Amino acid sequence: MQLNYYIETYGCQMNVADTELMGGVLKHDGHRRVPEPDQADVLIVNTCAIREHAEQRVIGRIGQLNRYKQSRPEVRLGVAGCVAKELGRELLDRATYVDFVVGPDSYRQLPEILARVEGGERVVYDRFNRSEHYENLKPYRLEKFAAWITIMRGCDKFCSYCIVPFTRGREKCRTLESVVEEVETSVADGAQEVTLLGQNVNSYHDGGADFPDLLTAVAAVPSLARVRFTTSHPWDFTEKLVDTIAGHDNIMNHVHLPVQSGSNRVLKAMKREYTRESYSRQIDMLRDRIPHCALSTDIIVGFPGETEADFEATLDLMTHTRYNSAYIFMYSPRPHTPAIDLTDEVVPRAVAQERLECLNELQRSIGAAYLLEKVGTTQPVLVQRAARRGRGLLSGWTEHRETVVFPGSEEMIGEIVLVAIGGFSGFTLHAEPVGEPCPVGRYRGELNIIAG
Numbered sequence: 001m002q003l004n005y006y007i008e009t010y011g012c013q014m015n016v017a018d019t020e021l022m023g024g025v026l027k028h029d030g031h032r033r034v035p036e037p038d039q040a041d042v043l044i045v046n047t048c049a050i051r052e053h054a055e056q057r058v059i060g061r062i063g064q065l066n067r068y069k070q071s072r073p074e075v076r077l078g079v080a081g082c083v084a085k086e087l088g089r090e091l092l093d094r095a096t097y098v099d100f101v102v103g104p105d106s107y108r109q110l111p112e113i114l115a116r117v118e119g120g121e122r123v124v125y126d127r128f129n130r131s132e133h134y135e136n137l138k139p140y141r142l143e144k145f146a147a148w149i150t151i152m153r154g155c156d157k158f159c160s161y162c163i164v165p166f167t168r169g170r171e172k173c174r175t176l177e178s179v180v181e182e183v184e185t186s187v188a189d190g191a192q193e194v195t196l197l198g199q200n201v202n203s204y205h206d207g208g209a210d211f212p213d214l215l216t217a218v219a220a221v222p223s224l225a226r227v228r229f230t231t232s233h234p235w236d237f238t239e240k241l242v243d244t245i246a247g248h249d250n251i252m253n254h255v256h257l258p259v260q261s262g263s264n265r266v267l268k269a270m271k272r273e274y275t276r277e278s279y280s281r282q283i284d285m286l287r288d289r290i291p292h293c294a295l296s297t298d299i300i301v302g303f304p305g306e307t308e309a310d311f312e313a314t315l316d317l318m319t320h321t322r323y324n325s326a327y328i329f330m331y332s333p334r335p336h337t338p339a340i341d342l343t344d345e346v347v348p349r350a351v352a353q354e355r356l357e358c359l360n361e362l363q364r365s366i367g368a369a370y371l372l373e374k375v376g377t378t379q380p381v382l383v384q385r386a387a388r389r390g391r392g393l394l395s396g397w398t399e400h401r402e403t404v405v406f407p408g409s410e411e412m413i414g415e416i417v418l419v420a421i422g423g424f425s426g427f428t429l430h431a432e433p434v435g436e437p438c439p440v441g442r443y444r445g446e447l448n449i450i451a452g
């Protein structure tokens with residue numbers, strides 16, 4: 001049987017990469033991806049459980065997708081990802097229209113799941129599998145020029161607020177050889193840029209190689225113009241890693257290093273295992289070796305017990321660190337996590353909301369100052385697609401991962417071109433192309449000319 005399937009993805013880049021994995025498994029089994037749910041026989045929602053709001057949103061969406069089953073009873077509906085793992089069988093009980101639940105370690109079993117579902121069963125595949133690294137599986141990539149490569153899955157850090165160790169299990173790393181092989185295949189298929197993905201990529205270890213070793217091996221893949229990685233944890237953010245970034249032209253000078261809070265008291269309660277002082281020393285070391293390294297972070301406001309003084313400490317850290325960008329979240333109590341028991345110290349929602357807005361406001365002005373510095377410079381941009389708004393406009397991103405919009409023809413998509421930045425609005429840079437596009441593989445040479 002050949003089925004048409006549709007997958008909708010929520011949450012982080014790990015989920016985007018997992019959607020591509022599911023696509024690979026389903027393609028191998030003879031099924032066909034369709035872009036809209038009304039053309040599909042199988043609907044899958046790949047879900048995120050990180051905050052309650054994210055979870056409720058996907059549960060609402062599953063309810064909406066049920067309307068396709070009502071008009072075409074042969075349609076099957078499945079829930080994948082973190083909510084699938086978190087709720088498991090409960091999902092089948094709560095939503096009678098859900099046909100299957102598949103957790104992050106069970107995507108290889110999709111053909112078996114679909115066969116059972118076609119036979120009339122409702123099934124749950126939500127066990128952890130320590131040995132499932134999804135090796136020898138070709139993902140169905142949604143983007144040709146920028147490939148997401150999962151190098152590790154799960155997390156061993158157990159920060160007191162985070163559900164991930166319970167939805168994605170303990171940390172497990174692929175071998176260096178299999179990661180490099182996948183990078184080589186994606187480059188052969190047209191990728192200019194790869195992003196190495198994991199909950200804590202810098203704690204990667206395959207028994208022999210550590211993360212800087214892996215980065216070095218990946219950066220050596222011929223014709224690979226850009227290497228990125230996300231997310232890092234300050235615990236494993238070493239000088240060796242910074243030297244590795246500094247030592248390779250094609251490893252992008254952009255680090256995402258979540259700090260979560262600027263208060264040592266809150267960091268301790270979060271079980272982050274570092275202090276604001278040790279974190280700031282790491283940033284100083286990074287900026288000392290790579291002066292123009294872009295830096296982004298994640299911050300949680302309203303963690304239980306966060307006082308005005310704790311919040312001021314975060315404000316102060318952000319003022320001094322000057323991030324290029326920051327994702328600021330309101331704390332959300334999650335099942336299984338130790339922080340959910342801190343019910344005596346809850347920060348009122350209105351206070352947390354005010355702190356969130358205050359940090360966002362500060363970050364907006366710092367971020368805008370960085371964009372302003374770019375105006376008048378020439379930047380290499382990986383052209384991604386036709387811009388969503390504006391005819392004849394293309395959109396792409398810089399080394400620092402800023403979005404750039406500029407006029408150009410669609411043949412430029414997938415190339416790295418030089419553009420002159422003329423201005424910006426919101427978080428988007430506006431530019432004009434200068435000269436000829438850099439052909440694939442000549443990027444490093446071009447970059448050296450600019451630097452010289």
Ligand code: 5AD
Pocket residue numbers: 050051161162163258260298299300329330331332333334
């Ligand atoms: N509440 C709010 N934000 C959270 N994050 C993780 N868990 C929670 C939670 N319970 C944020 C952290 C993390 C990012 C991916 O999501 O900042 O770095």
Ligand code: SF4
Pocket residue numbers: 010011012013014015047048049050081082164167168
């Ligand atoms: Fe959401 Fe975390 Fe799961 Fe990613 S790993 S989808 S952020 S809960």
